[in-house]
Amino acid sequence: MTTDTTTQDTAPGTTPGETVLDARGVTMRFGGLTAVRDVDLTVNSGEIVGLIGPNGAGKTTFFNCLTGLYIPTEGEVRYKGTVLPPKSFKVTAAGIARTFQNIRLFANMTVLENVLVGRHTRTKEGLWSALLRGPGFHKAEAASRARAMELLAFVGLDAKAEHLARNLPYGEQRKLEIARALASEPGLLLLDEPTAGMNPQETRATEELVFAIRDQGIAVLVIEHDMRFIFNLCDRVAVLVQGQKLIEGDSATVQGDERVVAAYLGEPYEDAPGGEEAAEVEAAEAQAGTTKDTAPGKENER
Numbered sequence: 001m002t003t004d005t006t007t008q009d010t011a012p013g014t015t016p017g018e019t020v021l022d023a024r025g026v027t028m029r030f031g032g033l034t035a036v037r038d039v040d041l042t043v044n045s046g047e048i049v050g051l052i053g054p055n056g057a058g059k060t061t062f063f064n065c066l067t068g069l070y071i072p073t074e075g076e077v078r079y080k081g082t083v084l085p086p087k088s089f090k091v092t093a094a095g096i097a098r099t100f101q102n103i104r105l106f107a108n109m110t111v112l113e114n115v116l117v118g119r120h121t122r123t124k125e126g127l128w129s130a131l132l133r134g135p136g137f138h139k140a141e142a143a144s145r146a147r148a149m150e151l152l153a154f155v156g157l158d159a160k161a162e163h164l165a166r167n168l169p170y171g172e173q174r175k176l177e178i179a180r181a182l183a184s185e186p187g188l189l190l191l192d193e194p195t196a197g198m199n200p201q202e203t204r205a206t207e208e209l210v211f212a213i214r215d216q217g218i219a220v221l222v223i224e225h226d227m228r229f230i231f232n233l234c235d236r237v238a239v240l241v242q243g244q245k246l247i248e249g250d251s252a253t254v255q256g257d258e259r260v261v262a263a264y265l266g267e268p269y270e271d272a273p274g275g276e277e278a279a280e281v282e283a284a285e286a287q288a289g290t291t292k293d294t295a296p297g298k299e300n301e302r
C-alpha cells in the first residue's frame with residue numbers, strides 16, 4: 001500500500017486535537033418509532049471512533065443524521081464548529097465523506113471513473129469550462145486524474161484502474177468505495193460496516209487501511225459488527241442500544257462492561273432502554289400464563 005497522498009490541494013485543514021464532529025442530542029423518529037434518542041457523540045482529529053450495537057440499534061440511522069440524508073427530529077450536528085447543512089452533497093463538500101453498508105458503486109464505470117465521480121465536490125472548473133473544454137478544464141482534469149490514481153495506489157487498486165467496478169472481487173469493491181469517499185478530501189470519514197462479507201485477511205488489510213487513513217490526518221467514525229476489528233482499531237467506542245447511547249469509552253472499558261454483553265445477548269440489565277415496558281409485558285404475560293394454568297379447560301366452557 002502506498003501512503004503518499006501529499007497533493008491534497010483542497011483538503012480541509014485540520015488542527016491536531018480539534019473537535020471535528022460534535023453531535024448533540026440527536027433524535028430521529030419515524031412516526032411512532034424512535035430510532036435514535038438524544039445521542040451525543042464527538043470525534044476529534046487524529047481519532048478512530050467506533051459505533052457498535054445490536055442489529056436495529058440505530059447506528060445507520062445516526063450516520064444518516066450526520067450526513068444530511070436524514071434531518072434529525074431533534075438535536076444538532078456540527079462539523080468543525082459549523083452546523084451542517086441538511087443536504088448530503090453539501091455535507092460532503094463541508095468535509096464529511098462516507099461509505100454505505102450496501103456497496104453503492106457505479107458498476108458499469110471503471111474503477112478510475114468511480115473515484116473521479118467522488119472528486120466532483122472538489123473540482124473548481126465550472127459548466128462552461130467543461131463544455132468548451134478549454135485549457136483550464138484540461139489542466140483540472142489532469143490534476144483530478146492524478147489525484148484519483150494516487151488514491152487508487154493508496155488503497156492498492158491502481159493496477160485495476162481501467163477495470164469495470166462490477167468485475168472487482170467483493171473486498172476490492174469495498175476498498176474502491178473508500179477510495180471514492182477519500183476523493184472528496186474529507187476531514188472525517190464515516191465507514192458503515194467496512195468489513196461486512198470479508199474474509200479474515202481482507203479484514204486485517206482493512207484495519208491497516210483505516211490506520212493509514214487516520215495517519216493522513218483524517219478522523220474516522222466506524223460502524224462494525226466485528227468486535228475484534230473494532231477493539232483493535234478504535235481509540236474510543238460508543239455503544240448504541242435501542243437508539244440510546246449505553247456507554248462510551250476505550251476498548252477495555254467497553255469490552256469489560258457487563259451491560260454491553262447483556263445487550264448483545266438480548267438480556268435485560270438495570271436501567272435498560274425500554275426495560276420498564278419489557279418488564280410490564282413480561283408481568284402481563286406471566287399473569288396470563290397463571291390465569292390459564294389455574295383455570296384449565298376454561299376455553300372449552302363456551
Ligand SMILES: Nc1ncnc2c1ncn2[C@@H]1O[C@H](COP(=O)(O)OP(=O)(O)OP(=O)(O)O)[C@@H](O)[C@H]1O
Binds near residue numbers: 053057
Ligand atoms: N427510513 C426508516 N423508516 C422507518 N423505520 C426505520 C427507517 N430506517 C430505520 N428504521 C428503523 O430504525 C431502527 C434502527 O435501524 P438502523 O438501521 O439504524 O439500525 P442499525 O443499528 O444500523 O442496525 P444493523 O446493525 O442491523 O444495520 C430499526 O428499528 C429500523 O427498522
